[in-house]
Amino acid sequence: MFGEWSYMAMLAFVLVASGWLEFAFKIRVWRNPVRLFSTVLLVAPVFIVWDAYAISQGHWFFDKDQILGIYGPLGIPLEEYLFFILIPIASVLTFEGVNSAKAMLDTWLAKREKVSA
């Protein structure tokens, strides 16, 4: 759909679709870089090794016309590295977004109860 930027387009969507939660729900995910990057650093390598094995064994293949063609260590496309950085971040943003939305709702309900009492 986007030529060699096709996979990158999906990653850009993930970044935008999850990124706004930081501001809308006043959460501190991007603003706690130590905790965020520690999370990525602990999780991503496991899946990068899995990815390398899966590629070597023919579990999955990438269409050369739809990726940029930049390869990192272990012969893994750049897009895959970004995937294993962005998906953990998007997961965490969603979790914290829900936590914050729930807390906001509880506060609002408590206030309303006080007013009507």
Added chain:
Amino acid sequence: MTYTMLAFIGVAVAIIIERAIGAKLFRSPNFYLAYFIVMFFQLVTNGYLTGQGIVTYGEDMIMGARVANAPVEDLLFGFALVILSMSVWSKLGQVESARAGNKATSENA
């Protein structure tokens, strides 16, 4: 090893780690809503990746059952990745709060 075997191992290992580090993820009702949202977006984005043929799969490495274009194994793979990310994040938060608590206690003393 096939993708199917690895996907099940991935899920098992993710659950074991969640337990081992005491992330208490599955006790949080918010987690289930968050996971539902993440899974919805996984089906959309992964449906695009597989539907456009950006990623294809070795047919003899998967069971063959598909959800939104993608092999069901991808849901297991996604579960492992997302559960581990949320678990580690939660645990690091617990460590952070404990440290802040200790600091506050020692400052008050």
